[in-house]
Amino acid sequence: MAQALGEDLAQPGELQDDSSSLGSDSELSGPGPYRQADRYGFIGGSAAEPGPGHPPADLIRQREMKWVEMTSHWEKTMSRRYKKVKMQCRKGIPSALRARCWPLLCGAHVCQKNNPGTYQNLAEAPGDPQWMETIGRDLHRQFPLHEMFVSPQGHGQQGLLQVLKAYTLYRPEQGYCQAQGPVAAVLLMHLPPEEAFWCLVQICEVYLPGYYGPHMEAVRLDAEVFMALLRRLLPRVHKHLQKVGVGPLLYLPEWFLCLFARSLPFPTVLRVWDAFLSEAPRWMGRGAKAQNEKARCEAVSSPWLLAGRAAHKLQWLLGPAGRCPHVAERLSVQAAELQEGGRSLAKDGFGLGLRAGPALREPHRPAGVKVLFRVGLTLVHGVALSELELQREIKAQLAQLPASASEPPPRPQARLPGAPAIFETQQLAGTQGAPRPEVPRIVIQPPEEPQPPRRKPQTRGKTFHGLLTRSRGPPIESPARSHRSSTSFLDTRF
Amino acid sequence: MAKAYDHLFKLLLIGDSGVGKTCLIIRFAEDNFNNTYISTIGIDFKIRTVDIEGKKIKLQVWDTAGQERFKTITTAYYRGAMGIILVYDITDEKSFENIQNWMKSIKENASAGVERLLLGNKCDMEAKRKVQKEQADKLAREHGIRFFETSAKSSMNVDEAFCSLARDILLKSGGRRLKNNNKPPSTDLKTCDKKNTNKCSLG
Numbered sequence: 180m181a182q183a184l185g186e187d188l189a190q191p192g193e194l195q196d197d198s199s200s201l202g203s204d205s206e207l208s209g210p211g212p213y214r215q216a217d218r219y220g221f222i223g224g225s226a227a228e229p230g231p232g233h234p235p236a237d238l239i240r241q242r243e244m245k246w247v248e249m250t251s252h253w254e255k256t257m258s259r260r261y262k263k264v265k266m267q268c269r270k271g272i273p274s275a276l277r278a279r280c281w282p283l284l285c286g287a288h289v290c291q292k293n294n295p296g297t298y299q300n301l302a303e304a305p306g307d308p309q310w311m312e313t314i315g316r317d318l319h320r321q322f323p324l325h326e327m328f329v330s331p332q333g334h335g336q337q338g339l340l341q342v343l344k345a346y347t348l349y350r351p352e353q354g355y356c357q358a359q360g361p362v363a364a365v366l367l368m369h370l371p372p373e374e375a376f377w378c379l380v381q382i383c384e385v386y387l388p389g390y391y392g393p394h395m396e397a398v399r400l401d402a403e404v405f406m407a408l409l410r411r412l413l414p415r416v417h418k419h420l421q422k423v424g425v426g427p428l429l430y431l432p433e434w435f436l437c438l439f440a441r442s443l444p445f446p447t448v449l450r451v452w453d454a455f456l457s458e459a460p461r462w463m464g465r466g467a468k469a470q471n472e473k474a475r476c477e478a479v480s481s482p483w484l485l486a487g488r489a490a491h492k493l494q495w496l497l498g499p500a501g502r503c504p505h506v507a508e509r510l511s512v513q514a515a516e517l518q519e520g521g522r523s524l525a526k527d528g529f530g531l532g533l534r535a536g537p538a539l540r541e542p543h544r545p546a547g548v549k550v551l552f553r554v555g556l557t558l559v560h561g562v563a564l565s566e567l568e569l570q571r572e573i574k575a576q577l578a579q580l581p582a583s584a585s586e587p588p589p590r591p592q593a594r595l596p597g598a599p600a601i602f603e604t605q606q607l608a609g610t611q612g613a614p615r616p617e618v619p620r621i622v623i624q625p626p627e628e629p630q631p632p633r634r635k636p637q638t639r640g641k642t643f644h645g646l647l648t649r650s651r652g653p654p655i656e657s658p659a660r661s662h663r664s665s666t667s668f669l670d671t672r673f
Numbered sequence: 674m675a676k677a678y679d680h681l682f683k684l685l686l687i688g689d690s691g692v693g694k695t696c697l698i699i700r701f702a703e704d705n706f707n708n709t710y711i712s713t714i715g716i717d718f719k720i721r722t723v724d725i726e727g728k729k730i731k732l733q734v735w736d737t738a739g740q741e742r743f744k745t746i747t748t749a750y751y752r753g754a755m756g757i758i759l760v761y762d763i764t765d766e767k768s769f770e771n772i773q774n775w776m777k778s779i780k781e782n783a784s785a786g787v788e789r790l791l792l793g794n795k796c797d798m799e800a801k802r803k804v805q806k807e808q809a810d811k812l813a814r815e816h817g818i819r820f821f822e823t824s825a826k827s828s829m830n831v832d833e834a835f836c837s838l839a840r841d842i843l844l845k846s847g848g849r850r851l852k853n854n855n856k857p858p859s860t861d862l863k864t865c866d867k868k869n870t871n872k873c874s875l876g
Contacts, residue, residue, distance in 0.1 A: 190734060195791075313690060313740065316690055316712075317690075317691075317712050318693035318709050320710055320712040321711065321712070322711075323708075323709035323711065324709060328773070356740070356742060357690065357712050357714060357738060357740045357743070358714045361711075361714070392742075393741075394742065394745055395740050395742055395743070395746065396744055396745075398746070399745065399746070424747070428715070428716070428746050428749055428750075429715075429716055430715075430748055431715075431717030432714060433714040433715045433717075436714055436715070437714055441711065441714075625827070
């Protein structure tokens, strides 16, 4: 199982993101010498050099078609064919469709629809001076080498200000966390501010509740769970890290809080985000049902380490025995990138001990790469852990956390495990006509429905009769009704 | 195998968000400054080996996120630090006022005998100065610690600040060892003098 998952995560030639959309307009009028931005918008292009490695154009087109098809009736897709969505997410969402897919996956489109005008009001309202100052200090410190965020007056930094301010007004008790900056920035690279805002809300409240709040209690819990899993699954890595005195809080906060946005090469970041929004971290329960299923899932199958797995897969393909020499050439670009990723992982995490540890001496230096690849190796070659075990670990770590009077305890159960759970919750809230309990909202039917799938019964009628002759206005006139009734008659006949 | 250094000192930089902690560390470790930095999330570090009084000192300088809520993560690293550098921005009065809070954090979380140092960064921006040097001098004296005004941009006083802290730690650890050997500490008189007056004022 794990192996199979490893394969679909890292199919040859697919590790790099495709280039079907070439990014936003440039804002390079600011100071500094003009340099060409790469296809992700990074000036100087250290994140991703354009190369021959990305998927061929016809494959991208094919995937785009699949996504267009899936998203055109999203509710049906999610309720009946989530597996397909999951697989497609793991293969990577085509760049041209991320703007459409991310809000659908995380449920931001429903929030946005249920709260018309909310974002505009928040964006126009004056912010709390305390947060405005903190946010203002961070605006030029998010992806300073991305063309969108170069200029203080550019739409990148301005959008960031608006979205982050809107969040502090939307959740004044949560306020602004510096780690939300990079997350919002990556969202803004792909989405208009309003969509980016609702995606940020979903990430902060549904995917990672307790991560960005005043006490950041959930990050610390996850760090403990991560270490416990490492101890169980990769005891040697764990022992080594302990020996050199590297605790999880040294490298995990940046990885997890920023969703790897700064710790991996950018194409890999996007792939990780595609999978993250679809599946969310696995250290959370799916309730009793999932436990009974005994569905084996890899412990660290969580998207956090997808990249590590992909990296290892690549290493295997390019291995010394030359297992697949014909793909080696095509993959060389990704290899460089993943090495870069490995370096940043090593720099930020596992390699840290090699330089930082008190007992460490120079000859141990190469072990960092070994450690890194050991993680990848074990991930690929079937480290399995059931949901139940995972749950147990979370409970155990939760119990061990020192209780503090001033801080709320982490509530891992508040998380929803990815797109399907969010979809179900939203559906449930929709059918009950009641707002979701933790996020009180006024449900107002917007005058115009932006989502064609919701009109399904009506459009179906029109495909038989009125599609060519009638516009898609609200069917108020009586002839439509008669048409519809005859349609159902036709339906039964066919 | 001979060690590449004689001592390893862990230093920690703390202070409000945006005062220039990362810039100071990058100036010190890489002698570099540019305007494109990213905010620190969690903890980071850099290393530089310096020569102090004939000893090779490897300095492991830890950089921390300045935002209040990261304290729950960063304070875990106070205890391992042998020297803590408190940084404020001379153009931002609030960052100076908050030094008291950071001092409190040190008291609550760091080892008892940790060496401290106060830095007023961005001293190249004289036109925008909000915190006078005398105020900071006074504060440093009250706490019995050294104080420098630095500029990561112009590199003014950066090496001096880090090296003086390293020297203080060396003296403290070395002094003890030398005393055991019944040898007088061979130190630079000026440093020794200044240190002693500071310690006296501590009471």
